[in-house]
Amino acid sequence: MPFLIGILLALAVGLFARTVGFDRDRAFYSTVLIVVASYYGLFAVMGGSGRTLLLESAGIAAFLLVAIVGFKRNPWFLVAGLFAHSLFDFLHGHLISNSGVPAWWPMFCLSYDATAAAYLAWLLRRPGAAAKNR
Numbered sequence: 041m042p043f044l045i046g047i048l049l050a051l052a053v054g055l056f057a058r059t060v061g062f063d064r065d066r067a068f069y070s071t072v073l074i075v076v077a078s079y080y081g082l083f084a085v086m087g088g089s090g091r092t093l094l095l096e097s098a099g100i101a102a103f104l105l106v107a108i109v110g111f112k113r114n115p116w117f118l119v120a121g122l123f124a125h126s127l128f129d130f131l132h133g134h135l136i137s138n139s140g141v142p143a144w145w146p147m148f149c150l151s152y153d154a155t156a157a158a159y160l161a162w163l164l165r166r167p168g169a170a171a172k173n174r
Contacts (some may be wrong), residue, residue, distance in 0.1 A: 042144040046151030054159040062153060069118045069160055070111040076125055076153060077103035079145075087140030095136050099128060115164055122157035124149045 052073075057063040084093035103121055110117035129150035132141070145154045 042148035043151045046148040046153075047155045050152045050159065054156065054163075058163075063163070066111055066115070069115065069122075069156075070107040071124065073103055073107040073110070073118055073121045074157075076122075076149060077107075080125070080132070080136075080147070083138050083140035083142075083145070085140070087138055089139065092136065092138050094139075095144035096138065098103060099136075103128075115160070119161045119164065120154045120156050122160065126153035126157065129153060 057068060062068050062100035080096040081100050084096045084165060106117055129146045132146055
């Protein structure tokens, strides 16, 4: 169920942002990447571990850097960053022990991130998208 909800939510957010016009701003998908990356820091705080927060902060910093490069240089970095975060979700439990992470979160976030990456890639491949994103 978390997998399906992640897919549906990512599509709903993407379509809503497109319909309302939020995604006309180059910062929209950069912000999405920063937010999804930051949740593991929140979970570390909920789990009460400063050491885990420090470890999670390294991952957050890496995705923050990708979000900045995607915003400043090329939105394809955002596609790569969202997809990379889905891989991070898949491997997270093997890399960092974070007791604050809900059991369903990695599968939910993985499916959200991968779907958001695919949706953004689809948007960028549409005719005229390259000119809008410069």
